[in-house]
Each structure stands twice: as C-alpha cells, then as structure tokens.
Amino acid sequence: MKLIPCPLNGPRPVGEFACLGPAKPMPADDAAPEAWADFAYAEDNPAGPILEWWLHVPSGTMFVAERDTVTDTMIRTLWPADFRAAGGRP
Amino acid sequence: MVFALLRYGLGRRHTPFRVLPPTPATLKPSYDVVVIGGGGHGLATAYYLAKDHGITNVAVLERGWLAGGNTARNTAIIRSNYLTPEGVAFYDESVRLYRRLSNDLGINTMVSERGHLTLAHTDAAMRTMRWRAEVNKSLKVDSEVVGPDEIARLCPELDLSRDKRYPILGALYHAPGSIARHDAVAWGYAMGASQRGVEIHQGTEVQSLEIENGRITGVVTNRGRIACGRVVQAVAGRSSEVARMAGLTLPIRTVPLQACVSEPVKPVLDPIIVSGSLHVYISQSARGEFVMGGATDPYALYSSRSTFEFKEVLMADMLELFPFLGHARVLRQWAGMADMTPDFSPVMGLTPVQNYFIDSGWGTWGFKATPVCGLTMAQTIATGTPHPLIEGFRLDRFSRFAQLGERGAASVGH
C-alpha cells in the first residue's frame, strides 16, 4: 500500500487518508455564479504536479499536498494556514 | 458461415483477414475531419462519418497502438438500465447497435446476452433499483426489480443466505445485459472505416492545436502538421490534457479504474453480477475467465499502475457473494484511466471552439457507449448540430449548476 507523508503523523498507508480533491483559491463570498460553478466543477486535472486537500482520517488532520499525478509521488505537504497565506496558490 | 474456415483450412496458405490497416507512410496535408484518439470511440466516429455521411477524408490519430487505451482495459459490459431518461435512451440505442454489430462490421465481436443483475443489500438500494426499473420501463427497456427467489433461479451460485453482513434483498434484473470481446469492437470499426477510405495513423501524437478566431486551423503532430476542417477528441483518460490544447477546461478528473481476471475454469457463472453496496462486479468470459472489478480509485492519477488493496477489498467482498470462488485464482490485474464527471454523465458534442467537438467524461461506461457514441458524434460533426440523443450531455450544463445525475446508476455498475 502506498505511503502518504502526513505532516502530523509521518508516513502512513494511503488507506488511512481521504483525498478531498484539488486545492485552489475559493471565490469571494459574493462572486458571480459562474465563478462558483467553475470552482465547483471545472478541473485543471493536470498530468503532473497538483495541489490537493488530504485528510488523515483517524487523526482528523487536514493538509494540502503537492503530488505528481503521473508518478503518484508526494512532492511536499503544507498546513492549511500556509496554503491560505499563499492565497490558495502553489 | 463456417465455409470461410473450411476454405481456409483446405487452402495451402494463410488468407489474411485484413483487420487493421497499416499506418500510411505519411500524413496528408489536410483532412476534412481529424479524429484525435484511435480507441473504440474515435474509430466508431470515423466509421459512421464514412458510412452514414460520406465523409471519408478522415484521419484517426492514435499516439500509441490502436485501441490501446481504455478500449483495451475495460471489462466489456453492455447494458442500458440507467437512471436518467437521457442516459437510458442513449445506452439503449447502443445496446441495439451492439446486437447486430458483428454482422454490420463483419467481425465477431462476441456480444453475448447473459443478463445483468444489480444486487441490492439495503432498502435504500432497493429504492434506487425500483427507480431505475421504472425509468427503464418508461423507455421500453427490459428491466425489473426481482426478489431472492428469482435471483436464485437466475444465478443459483449466489449465496442468498440472510444471516450475512450484506444479505441480498433483491436485485435489478436487466435481461439485455451483455458482455463482448472489447478489442474486436474497436478492430471491427477500424476495419470498416479503413475499407471506406479513412486513414488510421498509429504512433501519431497530437502535440498542439493551432487556433485562430475561435477555430482550429491546424493539428500539429509528431509526424507533421495537418490542416483540418473539423476536429474531434475521443481520448478518454487524457481528455483534460487534449482539451487544454484547444483552450478548454473540462469538468473531469482522471481516476484509475482497476480490474482483474482469473485463470480460466469451466463455465459456472451465467449472468453478470453487480453489487453496488459491496463495490464488485463479475462475469465469466467465453474463455472461462472471471472478469472482475470494483469502484474507481480514490484519487486522481494518470497511471495504469495496479494496487494490492484493490484486489484485497474486491475479493473479501466477492467471497461474500460467492464463497466457493475462494478456490479460483487471479491471473492478471490492470487499470484504465477513467474521466470522472461530477454527475457521472458524459460530456459530448459542441464546444466553444467552433469546429472542435468533444467526446469525453465517460467515467466507467465508455465501452458500452462505443457504437452510439460513434453514431451520434459522426452526425454531430457532419451537421454541426448535436444529435438529439446527446443534447443533454452538453459541456455547458455545469456552468448552470444543471447536472444530469447518473450517480444512482453508478457506484460500480460499469
């Protein structure tokens, strides 16, 4: 089973995690419906590095991970606060 | 019919059964239609363009070997017992086309009507089965909810005991559910298309698309640039990457879908069995192999790597249904790359780029749509207007939060 580097618990089997999809900047509260539809459904879906939300389920640890979708290797992880501080961008 | 074989056997030399054409030495400078993707869908589209619309100046571009993507990796189930009226009507046309496909194409696609049972283990699942059955019946699709007695008659091998973790409460029975020889479907379309003048170029990768004033003007490949009238992409698993070349962002996530096959044994399982709650499905091929699969992988990946946990989970559940299969052996496992959409319905038809057409978002259902997809896409490309059967699958539905919810027919009902 693949290992995922949880920033809190260290490497753990992937079965303990839930991937919650791409991590990207959320539209403003009052953004136009189109912006929200884009946020909800459109995906870059790159073949290569992507930022994603991961949850270590047993410990409830949420983090952002950069992962290569071709090689399935984890490049780095960051805490949500750091992701937000960067404006939700890599 | 068997005379062909007799003649063959009595002849001294092999009479080639020219199924796949050799790749032409060069690309023409221009084609009326360029089909990106030489899988089942692309080949079927080219075939119907030539056959139904007389458009034969067509190039099918395949970056690897013919039908080597998801066409080669699926588990070859055909059915139309979907949940949305749009889905049911669309797949029902596919079932109809499949029934006579061998005879239309002149190659045995081994379409075998075995019956399809989707098991329900909870009352919530029973409600979904009833919903599907009623929608199906409205569209004259043979589909009904059956109880344990009828299930026992259709598949006596199932463990129907009630004191199980997931007792079988009932099932959706779809008599037209079939399996087929998936590769042969694509080969047959390739044969039919090339006989009508379509060029099929293997080892030809599209590297970029030239766009001017909202139109594709050129397709740049590793074997040179082509000018084109219209372009269609049919590249399940790579849809987002190719659409990006046309400046499009899709509501698609690429996720592996794994499957495995057992060593062959004598026939023991007649129908196709699916369990949504247990996330497994199984059929026995004409070769005697059990062909099995489960749910998609839990995160995005452009890789056909296999995992152990897939088999582990699959078998724990499979043996709940069929304890005697503990004696069988897995021969091989593999994975395809599925285009998952938010609503589990495809994304087909026109795009904001005028002469660019899209056939994507097949999720786990691309194979069963192959004929109807070719038929409808060909007409859409030829006329510039969406075929009525695919109007609901338009790309722009998501910008209106208008999903075409097919999840209820999903989980693992590939």
Add this chain to the structure above:
Amino acid sequence: MTDTRLPAPFGRGIDRTRTIAFSFEGKTYTGHPGDTVATALAANGVRVISRSFKYRRPRGLFSLGGFDANTLVQVGPEPNVPADRLPLVEGLPPISPQNTDGPVARDPGAVMGLFSRFLPVGFYYRTFFRPLGAWARFEKIIRTRAGLGRIDPKSPPPPHVRTRHLFCDVAIVGGGPTGIAAALAAASNGADVILVEAEPVLGGFARAMPADAFPTLAADIAHLDAANIRVLSGAVAQGLFSDGFLTAESRTDLFKIRSSTVVLATGVAEQPIVFRNNDLPGVMTAGTVRRLLHVHGIRPGTRAVVCTADDSGWDAAADLRAAGVTVEMVADLRAAAGEATATARAALSAVPFRFSTAPYEALSQGGGLYGAPLSAVRLCGFDANATVGTVTEPIACDLLVVSGGSAPMAQLAAHAGARLTPDPDRGFVISDLRSQIFLAGSVDGRTAPDTATADGAHVGAIAAKSALAAVPPTGTVRDGAVKAVPDRPPVTARTAHPFPVVRHPAGKAFVDTDEDLVIEDVENAVEDGFAHPELLKRWSTLGMGPGQGRQTTLMGLRILAAKRGMAPAALGPTTVRPPFTGERFQALAGEGFHPHRTSPMHHRHEALGAQQMVAGLWHRPAWYGPDRDKAIAEEVAAVRGACGLIDVSTLGKLEVRGPDAARFLDRAYAGAHTAQPVGRCRYALLLDVGGNVGDDGVVARLADDHFYVTGTTGQSDATYRLLVWLNANWGLDVDITAVTGAYAAVSLAGPRARRVLRAAGTDLDLSPANFPHLGAREGTVAGIPARLLRVGFVGELGWEIHVPADQGTALWDALVIAGRAEGIRPAGVEAQRILRLEKGHVIVGQDTDGLTHPDEAGLGWAVAKKKPFYWGKAAVDFRRAEGLRHILFGFRLKDPAAAPPPESCLVVEDGRDVGRVTSAATSVACGGVVGLATLPADWPKAGRAFSIRLPDGTLSPAEMIAMPAYDPDGARLEPEPAEAPEAKP
C-alpha cells in the same frame, strides 16, 4: 511401474525413509517428502499430466517451476493448481487432470488437433456470427470447451488464509545463492532482513547442481538463522507495488511486507527452443532435468538427446551421463560452445556432439489420435540466420533436453515500474528501477553460477546501507557500522540465443503452449494487421495463459520482429502486470473482515427480538418482533397514543466549539445560527456547493461558543469532511470534532414522554415554559449526564436524549422501567418513517436525491433569506432564478384500502413521466396511504388528482394533499399547555 528413482547422491531433496501416497486420476501413487506432486508423478512414470487448451494435445513436465500450464491439475475442489509447485504432503485430496474428456493419456477431445488447420489465429473473430444471432448458439458450445479446471459452486469454501503484516529494513526475493548471500550481507551490515523463496527449500539453482558445485550452500543457509533473518519459504512473491510494498503468498499465509529496500534475486527463466512438436511430453528444459536428478533423484528418461543454445544443456548432459542415462547426442545451436562448457564436455568424451545444430522435430508413435510422448527426434543444421540445413534420420529417445538460453525473471521489477529493454544476447535488460529496489545475480545479467554469491553480497550490502540511511532521523540508530561493499562481478555476455526458432513445413512448432500458438499464428497475425506486440497479444492471446508469458513472450517477440523484417531484439515486451502467478481469491480475501457498527444498545434490541436493517455500516432495529406489520402498527400506535423509545444513536454528531463557532455554522449551514439563542435548537440544513440538499439535522447551541450538531446517519462522514474542509479554506477559530460514536442517543416521544422522563428522574425543569419545543439543555437523566434536545421529528411531544456511549444501555433501561406504567414501547426505523411521513418531514437521501434544490424538497423555509453567504448560496439563488421543475409534495391514494405503492414508482400524466413517489406508507392516523412525491412545480396544489404507475403497469389514482397530514397545527407537540412551570428540584 518403472522404478525411476536414482540412488544417492542423486535426490538430495527427498526423504527416502518415508513414503506418501496420493491419488491421481483415480490411481494411487507414492512419492517421498520433498517431492512435488509433479515430480512424484514423474517418479511413477506418468508422463502425460494435462491436455492443452485448444488442441487438447498431451502435455507433461516441461519447466518444473510453475511457469507453464502443463502441470495444472485439479486438487479436490481447487482448479488450476500447478503440480510442480504443490508439495507432496499427507492427506492431499484426490488429484485429477484438467481439460480432458477421458483418461488424460487417451482424451477423445484430442480430435480437436485434426481441426487445427481450420482454426487459424483469431479464427473465432472470422466466423460464428452469421446469420444474426448465430453467436448465441455457437457460444454455448465454445464456452463448455474453454476453461481448464472446474469449480463446483456447491463445494465448501476453502479455509481462511491468514494475512500477516511484516516489517523489515531489507526484503529479499529469491532464496538461491545470490539471495542468501544478499541476506547475509544485509544482516551483517545491521539490517533487519526478510528472505522470500517460492520453493519450500532454499538453494535456488544450486539445488539443481551436484552438491560439490556449491559446497558452502548448506553452511550459508544455516547462518541465516544465526543472523536472525526471517525466511519465508514456500511463499511466492506475487507483486511489488508502490513504495516497495511486497506481497507473498504461501499455502497458509498471505504476507504483506513493508521494507525500506527490496532486493530482487529472482533469477532467470529458461527459454525454450521453438521447433515442431516441441510440446511433446518428454521434451523438457535442462533445469528441469537437473532438478529431477539432483533434488528428486528421478531419472527423467533412459535415452536422451540434448539440444541447447547455452552451457546449461551441456551440464545437463553431464549429469544425465552420471545418472546412467544414455546421452545419444548433444546438439548446440551455436557455432561453438561457451567457455564454461569445457568441464561438462570433458565429462562427455564418449558422447557425440554437434554444433550449429538444432532440433528439427520431435516424434512420437503409437498414440494415434490421442497423441503420445516423445519417441525420437530429428536434428538439423542451423546457422546464425536460423536457416535449416540438412536433417538427420530420427534418433530414438524418450527424453529431449532443450535450452534456448535464459531471460531475466523481471516480473516484480516490472510491477514496480522498471523498464525492460530488448537485448539480442540477454533477452532483455532491466533498467529505471525505483530508488529503493535493487537487482542481484542472474536477473541482472550475472548468470555465471560462481558469481552468484559475490554479487549477492555486493547488492545486499548496498541495500542495507540504503535502507538504514533511509531510516528517518527520529528512528533508532542501529549498532554496527556499514561494512565495506565488495565489488560486483561482471555481466555475462550472452545468456539467450537471439533466435532459437526452427521452421518446419508441417508446422506445430509451439511458441506458446499455454494457448496452443505456433509460429504461423504469430506470422499470420502480422498479416492480419496486428503487428504491434500488444495487438499481437490481444489478437492471438500470446502470453495470456497461466504461464503469463514467462517462456513465450521472448520467442513471440522475436518471431514477430523477424516477420516485420526487424532485428530479433527490436521489439520490447508487453506490459507485465501482477500477480507473478495465480493468486488465490481466498488468500487475497484474508480473514474477510467486514466492518459494521452497532449502537451501544444493540444487545437490548437483540434481546427484544429486533429485526435489524443495514444502513451504511450500521445495523439499526427496523421493528421489534416476528410479525412485521403487527409490530410496526403497535409501535406507531405507542408513539401516537402513549410513548415510544427509538434508538437514534446512529445519527451523525459533531461538536463545534470556539470563538468563531456561530460564524462558522452560519457560513456552512443554510439557516441562521449567529442569532440562535443559547439553549435553543434550530433545523440544520447543509447544502453542497451546487446548491443541493446534502444533510440535515439539528444545531443545538449549548453555549456562546459551543454547538452540538446532529445529521443523518448516512451522511455523517461526508458532513464532517465537508465542514473540516470548509474551515481549512476559511481559517476560522473553530474546532470541529466528530463524536458520532461517543454518544448514544434515544428519541423519547409520545404524549406521555414528559411523564416517563420525570419518572426516570431528571434535574431539568421539563415544564413547557422552561423547556419549550426546540429547547436544548444539559442535565441528568436517571443520574446520567445528558444532552436533551426537544424536537418533534415524529410529531409528538418528545426529546432526543444524548448520553455518553457507555451509558447508553443504562439510559435505555432506566427509560424502559420508568415508562412501563405509561405504556412505553421500543420503536424501530420503519415506525419512525411512517410517523415522520404523516408529518411530511423529509428524509434526506430518500425524499431528496443528491441533486435536489432546497425549494424542490419543500425546505426553502430553512434557507436564510438575508444571509450574505452560506455554502451553496450562489447556486441556490441562480437555480431559483432559472426556475425549478419539481416540488416535493404530499399525496394520498384515492383508494383507502390500497397497499402503498413501492417507493420510486413514477407519476405519469398523458403517458409521460412527470414525477416520482419518494415515500409512501399506510397511515392509520390519516386513514389510508399517504406519501411524498416529486411533482411538477407548476401543478396546482392540494386537491389535484394524478396517477402513480405501479410496477405491473397499472395506474393508482392519487391526489395531492397539504402536509402535515397529521396534526397540521402542531398541537400534539405540547399536549399539556396548561401545565404550570415547576420548581427546580
């Protein structure tokens, strides 16, 4: 039966002092411990073990390593067991050959061979489909002919296979001299080592050699134990997955091995020579012959001819001579022998030999239609271009030893993503390994036996170094410095013959014995257009049999390349996928864990005779008692007339705390929660980003900065994930904890609920004024600390009482005792569904479908109109503006005596589907069947008639009714309005 056993020193691997009996094809045979079933059969002179897949040709021992389908047998209920991998032990079930219609030596099915010329490659694609519908008939016949062994659905399942999780620094696959040396070197460098070997006994290729060829082997094996190396013998390494995750399967265990580094010392697979009738029983590889001699003490024949393209054939010839077998001839495909052959040749002084010579055809006699084992061979001249020269007269023999050289056993490396590059002299070369995977010994081209130990020692040391360096800094620092790494021996220049393919005008030269494919099949596939290796594989099924192409891929590719006019090694192999060899479903399923959840009061429900229903992972009481309808009716009556007790422990439960808790809930949920007073409950409606109803429940404010939130059973995980994800994006100062399992909960409801609660004892003032409807309080019930939410899902006076999970049973018991005098009755999910339906209360997931706008579910009232933001707002507003098509509305059937329509029946109008029944039940209180249905949004409301189409197609007349159908003004929620406030105790 012929006595084929040889005296010592042959047969080092068997215990001659003991004899084990077994049954094959109804006859009893004997062998010795150390035998496999296949070798025991060979010892008894049984030469035909199976029949081939397509032509039903007789097949016998060929590779002796589980590499081909020849030895697959049926062992009792288990099909397709490789007899050459099955140790002979006491008590084996009866063994029978597969794919035969009679005795395996005289299979009438062999008639198929006569039709071989009518069955070209891909023949079934060409025919059997005209006229329309023909395939259905032909397929019936073809299906019965296909398949190998049998599985009887009535046979009892096999015993569970244990799953064992193992951890180490270095995992080594292959217990031959290389793997053993690697293990010792890794251990001596401080690594914790696991060694995996498919055979029951260590030694690998050395076992197939005379004892003096590897004098240190026994001592090395003994050292493994001293070095604390865990040896898993009889365990086939089946797959190597991401991050070096290795799995292995033995008869009794499935091993899941997690290591820092992996060493693959998997060796090589002998390659066949392709010539006419190369599949006859009696044709076998050099390695097979040597193992039969040295391990099992079996004389594989009396008169042998050896045809080889490498040195191993010469070694086999020498061993055969030593065992007293007459070696008629050694034919070498090469122009000259390799250097290593000098010794073997010296021992063969009297044996005629020829270079540039190949087997032309194997011959058999006396078998007639059924076929028979080998009786003679004709040889031919053979040059570097594979041109056939002069053909000899038949040479009588009962053993034909073949060796086309060897190719690396690269399967595991390939599973882990390595690249296999074709190479004319070495089959192919493995490269691009993941960083934690290492190759050692012959799999990496070092095939000379005398270099195995040195190479293992080298790679083992490196792997240990790498593994220990990879131990994270926080890990334990190991004792013992890393020792100097010995040098690597050189790669053997040539291990495989570039093209050991001998043409014969009459064909039957098998490239793939598993699938019965001959040279012409490969060539004809190319003419049919299947020139790519992957397409060839699919059209012809080359390499798709149980042997997984270990001995077919290379030859198939070379013939394909030659046909396409390319150099022999121009084409690379097709993708190699797990498992290594047939992997039992039972082993994969392990102990078959199926997690399920039960409420803390589950045993009480069981004792009360509850019928359980499955809801996700949960078991919930559906009703209590043997008679469904009677039980449900009584439970409903109890709630409406007295008091019901419903276990609602499965509800999703969350604690939301922190300074921003109210703000967070206001942003996440559709309702207004900032202004929600402490001590009050509000309906909690959670939408998705697309404006669809996702979950509902109750938000209870316990303090300014503390909320207790419930949700539906099915959505609890999804809701928790959505909420923590939302806050990861928003960064509010709030903490969200899932406490579903931490609390037990009951719903106590009915006109006498207050009396029951008081009787149970509580420190709370239950008076209507001080604990009004939608109040929330913390206090005690029967001395148990509890949270009480006064809610009315079932439409009666009632409380949800939440207590710590371990107090759930105590609470249940206290309420049951306290309620006895009031007529309390436990009620199940079914009764609750009827009760709430009478009130028109929606069940999310039943009356909504995942794409339901709150307005469509009649929940528009629960969406705050003035909030600037809540999750899903943009979509809610947009879709509302676009116009909604459906609305959930109440209905009743016109016929009061009718049975309820099955839920999900459609509403039809003018032959079109216009809606759907989402809930329906017979209601005593409402005097007939009532329900909820999605109906066109523009239909006039209450009173409109419509039709529901029942499953049999008949129409059931119905009409729309306003909900709630029961107690529309909610008077029942407070049956004692006049009651004065009570004093606090």
